Amino acid sequence: MIDLDKELNPQQADAAKTTEGPVLILAGAGSGKTRTIVYRISHLIEDLRVDPWNILALTFTNKAAKEMKDRVGSMLPEGMKAPNISTFHSTCLRIMFSHADKLGYTSSFEIADAADQKAVMREVYKKLNIDTKLIPEKRAAREISEAKDSLKDPEKYAQDNFGDFSKKQFIDIYREYQAHLMHNNSMDFDDLIMNTVKLFKKYPDVLESYQEKFKYIMVDEYQDTNTAQFEFIRLLADKYKNLCVVGDDDQSIYKFRGADIRNILDFEEHYPTAKVVKLEENYRSTSNILAAANEVIANNSERKSKELWTKTPEGSKIRFRQLDTASGEAAFIADDIRKRVEEGAKLGDFAILIRTNIQSKEFEDAFRVRRMDYEIVKGLRFWDTKVIKDVSAYLLTVAGGSNDMRTNRIINLPKRGIGASSVDKVAAFAAENGLSLFDACCRVDEIPGVSGKALAGIKSFTEMILSIREESKSMKLSEVVKRIISDSGYDQYMLMESDSTEKYAEMKDYINKLKEALDSYEEETDEPDLIDFMRQNGVEGSTIDKVTDDSNTDRVMVMTMHNAKGLEFPNVYVSGMEQGIFPGFGSIMSDDPMAIEEERRLCYVALTRAEKTLTLTSSRQRMINGERRFYAISQFMKEIPDELLDMNVQPKKAEKKERVIPEARKIARAAFEEKPVAFSAGFKNAKAGAFSTSAPKPDYEVGDRVRHFKMGEGTVKSIVPGGRDYEVTVEFDSVGIKKMFAGFAKLKKI
DNA sequence: CTAGGATCATCAATT
DNA sequence: ATGATCCTAG
Numbered sequence: 001m002i003d004l005d006k007e008l009n010p011q012q013a014d015a016a017k018t019t020e021g022p023v024l025i026l027a028g029a030g031s032g033k034t035r036t037i038v039y040r041i042s043h044l045i046e047d048l049r050v051d052p053w054n055i056l057a058l059t060f061t062n063k064a065a066k067e068m069k070d071r072v073g074s075m076l077p078e079g080m081k082a083p084n085i086s087t088f089h090s091t092c093l094r095i096m097f098s099h100a101d102k103l104g105y106t107s108s109f110e111i112a113d114a115a116d117q118k119a120v121m122r123e124v125y126k127k128l129n130i131d132t133k134l135i136p137e138k139r140a141a142r143e144i145s146e147a148k149d150s151l152k153d154p155e156k157y158a159q160d161n162f163g164d165f166s167k168k169q170f171i172d173i174y175r176e177y178q179a180h181l182m183h184n185n186s187m188d189f190d191d192l193i194m195n196t197v198k199l200f201k202k203y204p205d206v207l208e209s210y211q212e213k214f215k216y217i218m219v220d221e222y223q224d225t226n227t228a229q230f231e232f233i234r235l236l237a238d239k240y241k242n243l244c245v246v247g248d249d250d251q252s253i254y255k256f257r258g259a260d261i262r263n264i265l266d267f268e269e270h271y272p273t274a275k276v277v278k279l280e281e282n283y284r285s286t287s288n289i290l291a292a293a294n295e296v297i298a299n300n301s302e303r304k305s306k307e308l309w310t311k312t313p314e315g316s317k318i319r320f321r322q323l324d325t326a327s328g329e330a331a332f333i334a335d336d337i338r339k340r341v342e343e344g345a346k347l348g349d350f351a352i353l354i355r356t357n358i359q360s361k362e363f364e365d366a367f368r369v370r371r372m373d374y375e376i377v378k379g380l381r382f383w384d385t386k387v388i389k390d391v392s393a394y395l396l397t398v399a400g401g402s403n404d405m406r407t408n409r410i411i412n413l414p415k416r417g418i419g420a421s422s423v424d425k426v427a428a429f430a431a432e433n434g435l436s437l438f439d440a441c442c443r444v445d446e447i448p449g450v451s452g453k454a455l456a457g458i459k460s461f462t463e464m465i466l467s468i469r470e471e472s473k474s475m476k477l478s479e480v481v482k483r484i485i486s487d488s489g490y491d492q493y494m495l496m497e498s499d500s501t502e503k504y505a506e507m508k509d510y511i512n513k514l515k516e517a518l519d520s521y522e523e524e525t526d527e528p529d530l531i532d533f534m535r536q537n538g539v540e541g542s543t544i545d546k547v548t549d550d551s552n553t554d555r556v557m558v559m560t561m562h563n564a565k566g567l568e569f570p571n572v573y574v575s576g577m578e579q580g581i582f583p584g585f586g587s588i589m590s591d592d593p594m595a596i597e598e599e600r601r602l603c604y605v606a607l608t609r610a611e612k613t614l615t616l617t618s619s620r621q622r623m624i625n626g627e628r629r630f631y632a633i634s635q636f637m638k639e640i641p642d643e644l645l646d647m648n649v650q651p652k653k654a655e656k657k658e659r660v661i662p663e664a665r666k667i668a669r670a671a672f673e674e675k676p677v678a679f680s681a682g683f684k685n686a687k688a689g690a691f692s693t694s695a696p697k698p699d700y701e702v703g704d705r706v707r708h709f710k711m712g713e714g715t716v717k718s719i720v721p722g723g724r725d726y727e728v729t730v731e732f733d734s735v736g737i738k739k740m741f742a743g744f745a746k747l748k749k750i
Numbered sequence: 751c752t753a754g755g756a757t758c759a760t761c762a763a764t765t
Numbered sequence: 766a767t768g769a770t771c772c773t774a775g
Binding site for chain 1: 751752759760761762763764765
Binding site for chain 3: 132358361623624625626
């Protein structure tokens with residue numbers, strides 16, 4: 001028996017014990033939300049003897065799912081089967097896997113990711129002859145995504161917007177877009193949810209089987225749900241009504257991707273018998289930080305009444321500094337962190353939160369110059385990498401996939417002299433004869449108008465694929481990858497594309513990671529299914545983490561506020577506290593008064609990330625889109641009471657010092673701090689180091705044979721001393737005469 | 751068909 | 766400032 005009263009505070013325990021019927025847990029920032037959910041699940045399984053497979057916990061991100069899975073796993077006894085804890089999309093993917101045929105797909109359907117969607121949209125525009133300047137593709141994609149999020153398929157959308165002139169074209173675009181996806185047997189991310197709801201509505205018996213399977217349902221970050229997700233949950237929980245949703249209306253920051261805050265605000269209306277539990281004790285931040293966050297969010301009109309409190313001490317005041325320039329702002333923060341690290345803090349205890357990604361550049365420079373370890377947290381996932389997507393497209397094509405999106409991606413990659421017009425001709429032939437693009441390529445001889453380079457290119461392309469396909473039957477998937485990148489010339493292509501050895505090594509690294517993933521998949525799985533593997537990874541993307549060669553985690557984190565949601569750091573800097581940056585220009589100008597409230601919630605999220613200290617900074621001017629602009633201090637600063645703030649009243653001095661460093665001196669200092677042996681570290685560093693370093697005389701002479709990492713072997717024609725480096729002219733055997741700087745080219749004498 | 755110069759658009763971002 | 770996309774000459 002788990003002693004919930006001992007492990008949890010009274011509200012948390014109440015939430016964990018209420019297992020039957022609808023429950024809304026309003027969990028403020030840092031109130032032990034995950035802990036509560038984890039205990040609730042363990043309580044269900046261990047004390048109430050609910051079978052783990054009858055429990056479904058839904059999250060938005062794979063990261064959240066993984067964390068919850070790990071924490072639940074460590075609490076359950078050895079060998080106990082784990083409950084279903086996964087994302088909405090992953091759950092729906094699994095459901096679709098079993099029932100796709102009922103909706104007109106085959107079970108080998110694929111997932112269309114953002115890049116695929118874009119490609120499809122281009123096709124649609126071409127077919128409907130729509131000018132991308134009249135309706136930006138992004139606008140149409142958004143409209144479609146919104147339609148799907150609110151469960152409108154093309155027919156429903158057409159009905160609802162009948163006679164609305166402004167929507168007329170979207171109706172056509174949506175219909176055509178969906179037809180293209182269907183033709184490629186593909187679902188986009190929004191389809192996964194919409195189709196599952198469709199399935200449930202169309203097949204009550206299927207729905208019931210899942211209602212029986214998932215008797216207890218939990219939803220994390222409920223404030224982020226959209227209409228489709230709401231309906232998905234509603235249907236699943238309709239039989240037993242054991243639905244526990246956890247969220248915080250004050251942390252709803254994803255309206256721009258369809259989240260409907262009404263779902264959480266109106267939960268008690270949707271479920272009149274719902275029990276509401278509020279978790280308001282905060283275990284994360286000092287009371288000063290909490291007070292500031294509370295004061296800011298209090299300016300919002302529509303919220304559930306909730307106020308965080310804490311037993312922790314006041315802590316230091318919240319610092320605010322206004323600097324003159326964005327680089328000055330970054331310099332101030334970097335210097336401040338360096339100072340505090342010298343006083344004993346760890347780099348890893350610091351995070352810098354930014355509103356937009358462009359702000360990250362200044363910090364990148366500031367930390368690089370100071371040789372401080374940092375990480376700019378980007379959204380890029382392994383499976384979204386170009387290299388991986390390219391190779392995956394090859395793999396799926398070799399596997400016999402009839403997905404035109406995949407074929408399209410690789411047909412002329414690397415370049416085989418197959419241009420758009422040739423592809424169009426093949427595509428037309430394919431359409432006429434009901435073939436896939438690849439099958440049409442195989443019959444290219446019958447296609448009129450395709451000749452010369454294009455014809456040869458298509459022939460060698462299909463021959464290559466078919467021959468690998470033939471041999472692949474007796475190969476491991478990782479060996480197929482190897483064959484693909486050598487036979488297709490992709491290896492050579494990577495070499496040409498990469499402008500540094502590091503970049504090339506990184507690409508190879510990605511491919512090796514892919515091979516490893518394929519190997520372990522084949523080992524672990526009885527009946528390996530490449531399509532299922534790819535599909536799974538397209539949605540979950542978690543099998544392989546982003547390739548980071550640095551195992552040292554003690555570094556300053558720089559990330560957007562959106563990215564920081566759910567995380568916490570001892571010391572937080574919020575950069576860009578300016579009217580027009582944060583709140584953003586768009587929300588100030590918006591005619592929707594709720595827009596500024598969303599920004600304010602984002603501010604609330606940002607402030608509540610901090611445990612011990614919080615520093616807010618702004619810049620008087622900023623270079624935006626290449627022009628200098630001036631900014632006033634953010635309105636959110638005024639919403640924090642003065643008595644909580646340390647405004648640094650006097651020292652204009654310290655600030656001035658940062659201001660007067662002329663650009664030139666800063667660069668000089670940067671160069672000075674750069675390693676003297678800059679040329680060994682690749683192009684990027686070489687550029688910065690060039691200010692203070694001159695290259696040594698090359699160890700080859702005119703007439704010598706040399707090797708270049710990219711262009712192969714050649715003969716040195718001339719060596720001319722330049723300003724700070726030697727300009728070498730080489731006649732390469734393969735690519736002819738090239739001029740290059742000795743320091744950059746890294747030529748090896750043979 | 752391709753390369754590379756001209757032009758354009760520019761918030762946040764998971765799955 | 767920057768990266769993606771369009772356009773045009775060869």
